[in-house]
Amino acid sequence: MNNTRTYLIEALIGLGATLIIVTTLGLYMLNESNRINEAQIQVLSAQLDESITLYAENCSVCHGLKGEGIGATPALNNPALVTMAFDDLYKTISRGRFDTAMPAWSKEDGGPLSDYQIEEMIALIQYGDWNVTGERVVNLGFAPLVPFTTDPDPVLLAEVANLPDGLTLQTAIQIFASSCVACHGADGLGSGIAPALNDPLVRAKTTDELTRTITFGNAGTLMAGWNNTLTTDEINAMVTLVQRWDEVPAGIIPAPDIPIPTTAESIALGSNLYTANCSRCHGPEGQGTPRAPSLNVKGLLTSTSDQALQQIITSGVPGTAMPTWGDRMTDAEIQAIVGFIRQWEATAPEVATPVRTGGGGPPWLRSTTATQSTTGSTGQGDVSPALQPIAQQARPLQTLDWRILVLAGAGLSFAFTLIATGFSSLRKKE
Amino acid sequence: MTEQTPQPDPEPSVLDRMRERLVPDGMPSDDRGRMRMVMDSLILHIHPAKVEVSTLKWTYTWGLGGLAGLLMMILGVTGIILINNYTPSAPQAYLDILELNSNVWFGELIRNLHHWSANLLIVVSVLHLIRVFVTGAYRPPRELNWLIGVAMLLLVIGANFTGYLLPWDQLAYWAITVGTSIISYIPLIGNWLSRLILGGPEVGANTLLNFYSMHISFIPLLIFGLMSYHFWRVRKDGGLTLPKKAESTLDVKPERVTTIPHLVRREFVFAIVWIAIILVFAMLVPAPLEGIANPDMSPNPAKAPWYFMGLQELLLHFHPLFGAIILPGFAILAIFLLPFFDINLASVGVYFRSQRGRSLTLLGIGLALIATPIWILLDEYVLNWNAWLPTWDMLISNGLIPLAVILLPLIFLDEWMHKTFQADTEERVLFIAAFLFIAFIVLTVIGIFFRGPGMSLNWPWAMPVH
Numbered sequence: 001m002n003n004t005r006t007y008l009i010e011a012l013i014g015l016g017a018t019l020i021i022v023t024t025l026g027l028y029m030l031n032e033s034n035r036i037n038e039a040q041i042q043v044l045s046a047q048l049d050e051s052i053t054l055y056a057e058n059c060s061v062c063h064g065l066k067g068e069g070i071g072a073t074p075a076l077n078n079p080a081l082v083t084m085a086f087d088d089l090y091k092t093i094s095r096g097r098f099d100t101a102m103p104a105w106s107k108e109d110g111g112p113l114s115d116y117q118i119e120e121m122i123a124l125i126q127y128g129d130w131n132v133t134g135e136r137v138v139n140l141g142f143a144p145l146v147p148f149t150t151d152p153d154p155v156l157l158a159e160v161a162n163l164p165d166g167l168t169l170q171t172a173i174q175i176f177a178s179s180c181v182a183c184h185g186a187d188g189l190g191s192g193i194a195p196a197l198n199d200p201l202v203r204a205k206t207t208d209e210l211t212r213t214i215t216f217g218n219a220g221t222l223m224a225g226w227n228n229t230l231t232t233d234e235i236n237a238m239v240t241l242v243q244r245w246d247e248v249p250a251g252i253i254p255a256p257d258i259p260i261p262t263t264a265e266s267i268a269l270g271s272n273l274y275t276a277n278c279s280r281c282h283g284p285e286g287q288g289t290p291r292a293p294s295l296n297v298k299g300l301l302t303s304t305s306d307q308a309l310q311q312i313i314t315s316g317v318p319g320t321a322m323p324t325w326g327d328r329m330t331d332a333e334i335q336a337i338v339g340f341i342r343q344w345e346a347t348a349p350e351v352a353t354p355v356r357t358g359g360g361g362p363p364w365l366r367s368t369t370a371t372q373s374t375t376g377s378t379g380q381g382d383v384s385p386a387l388q389p390i391a392q393q394a395r396p397l398q399t400l401d402w403r404i405l406v407l408a409g410a411g412l413s414f415a416f417t418l419i420a421t422g423f424s425s426l427r428k429k430e
Numbered sequence: 431m432t433e434q435t436p437q438p439d440p441e442p443s444v445l446d447r448m449r450e451r452l453v454p455d456g457m458p459s460d461d462r463g464r465m466r467m468v469m470d471s472l473i474l475h476i477h478p479a480k481v482e483v484s485t486l487k488w489t490y491t492w493g494l495g496g497l498a499g500l501l502m503m504i505l506g507v508t509g510i511i512l513i514n515n516y517t518p519s520a521p522q523a524y525l526d527i528l529e530l531n532s533n534v535w536f537g538e539l540i541r542n543l544h545h546w547s548a549n550l551l552i553v554v555s556v557l558h559l560i561r562v563f564v565t566g567a568y569r570p571p572r573e574l575n576w577l578i579g580v581a582m583l584l585l586v587i588g589a590n591f592t593g594y595l596l597p598w599d600q601l602a603y604w605a606i607t608v609g610t611s612i613i614s615y616i617p618l619i620g621n622w623l624s625r626l627i628l629g630g631p632e633v634g635a636n637t638l639l640n641f642y643s644m645h646i647s648f649i650p651l652l653i654f655g656l657m658s659y660h661f662w663r664v665r666k667d668g669g670l671t672l673p674k675k676a677e678s679t680l681d682v683k684p685e686r687v688t689t690i691p692h693l694v695r696r697e698f699v700f701a702i703v704w705i706a707i708i709l710v711f712a713m714l715v716p717a718p719l720e721g722i723a724n725p726d727m728s729p730n731p732a733k734a735p736w737y738f739m740g741l742q743e744l745l746l747h748f749h750p751l752f753g754a755i756i757l758p759g760f761a762i763l764a765i766f767l768l769p770f771f772d773i774n775l776a777s778v779g780v781y782f783r784s785q786r787g788r789s790l791t792l793l794g795i796g797l798a799l800i801a802t803p804i805w806i807l808l809d810e811y812v813l814n815w816n817a818w819l820p821t822w823d824m825l826i827s828n829g830l831i832p833l834a835v836i837l838l839p840l841i842f843l844d845e846w847m848h849k850t851f852q853a854d855t856e857e858r859v860l861f862i863a864a865f866l867f868i869a870f871i872v873l874t875v876i877g878i879f880f881r882g883p884g885m886s887l888n889w890p891w892a893m894p895v896h
Contacts, residue, residue: 014699017706039532116521418796
């Protein structure tokens, strides 16, 4: 009978579904411990990936490219740290370490890192690969921030010997050039991360105070205690240098002109940032617009060092429309932009032709200068698609390929079929 | 006294006693017993003791209401398990999800089941609403149940939206940020309401706690209460709607069969099949989880949850007061009020009312499929009312004028249907509803798949990465 047949079919369907539920659950369970292992590895590698970037941005300045430690800062690639208790590591990073240069990093204690990020840092210490970390630090353009050393100008250094107690000053200048210039800047004029020492206010401090600061550091700041690295005589020499800096000729400790290293990754980042932030005024390919000067021009690029470009972007140009970007982007991002701009140097034209700003309106009425620009003349045409500004990538109505034809054809014919069917049956009724 | 030797009653086993307690009269063997069983059971009592054979045809309801109920049950069970592995505080919430995925047996499966069931529930609820709408099953005496159903749909969306934030990843954080930013466009009370819901000026730890409590207590309780009432009301209003014609042409009483086993068996098979489908899907497709929420780094583009993408798309073309408040508000109001406009009982239970209604629906769908993309392209590249009418208020230049551009042709079309094809009120409602619903679906699809960085239009296969 029909009824029994329906019953049989339904019973079979139900039985089949039950079998599927049971077998798939069983198979899933067999694989579960495998899956959990894989998930753990995946979570850990995602955390390590993020922590390496955090390390590059926050820690590498003191703890070095590969966690090897710099100067008075301890190494992190130390096997003893791997076995250290999680809580101890957590406390040290989140609250800092008293009487050292290690500040508190937790947001609760005024630092920049969230609890989650601190846990990621611990994952880096316990499971991280320091060689990979070193590569990332270089890729992100933080390598120059690792204390660089300069050589004191030999002519001026010889002159210093003629000053009273010149030998002490010479020693101190050499130590400054190898250990202090990274933070306290060329000629002791200071940098973004440490104050100027070549300064009347510092000279006014007592010998005791200066000696104490250099020996034991300044808790709560990046100033490390140097008593383990420098001898008492060397520390005294440093104090003498700080007190008598006005006698030292200017330019004796030059700033190095180290080009910012670039990678495909950093150039892609720079390209995106440039498109998003700079191209409106400086033009999509740096040709300049009526609002801002050209960047893609020989004269500018050959005469301006990477450091100077970074300085201009970071601090802006007072009195012009160029804003301060330092508070909106990280150093790594600004350096990526510098690296991206630097790329143009090889092909930059002698004289740039600023583009007119193409307005809105339908695409077929828009000026095409903005998208074609100086491609022909400067040889920028062979930039890979990933590096092209977004504005130049495919937009609807401008590109036609088979998928568009298929989509539009299928959609339109479907819609028209519906309409035709509807109408014809309406008319039939009449 | 009989002469038989008194046999000592065999002591009933524990199992027998349990069965005795659960089913005192034993499993029924005849229809009478089966009907009794339905009437005596609290849960089975949502069914009548006997049902008409024609209501068993599953191509009439497609089992959508029952599927929604089943999904609610799956969500309840998996949700309770998830509560035990979750702390509603940032960043612990995210760590708990990582822990669930990487350190809890079946943790990921439970989360996947919950995630996919919740998303399926939205689709199924909307389809259920459409089914009830196109068969006119909201007409008297079922108006009240329609209202409850629509209220439940809104609650389901609310439950999904509050649940969206709980994993506390980038996807959750920014989708909720975009989604809740719409609230502040409500006139007069918008900012106050936004602060109330978010527990602060922006999505943060307080929002997480607010959403969590709404998600696990308030909304499920309301849904549970309304759902029970909804089921009860179906029975009270006379069960499923049936075509009037079928009843009147037959002189004999329609054939009726007992609920057990005919209806209950089908429901069980249906439920098991769907459980199998959802389970297999949840095993194969993991629920999305991105990096931890980072308020300092917004993705580009930042998109709302997928079911709000139609609204977000609408916001690109309208002043926020129109796009976010007036248009959706009127749409919801219209859905609520439908049963009070459309009271013609003649065509209850017939899909699309009549042959003419069917044609008009097809027409509405076809027109919307063509008109919506054209209008989006025009608005994106050609129309620029703000620039053309710079001295006009934005509410007019970017609100009333585009609205008129859309509504006037629609009103004209509606009049034309009325005059030329003698469409009655119900058929015109069907035409307009089909047009607007498909237009909304097209907006949603374009919002989800065609919007790239800066919400610029792009082909899905040539989406610029940002």
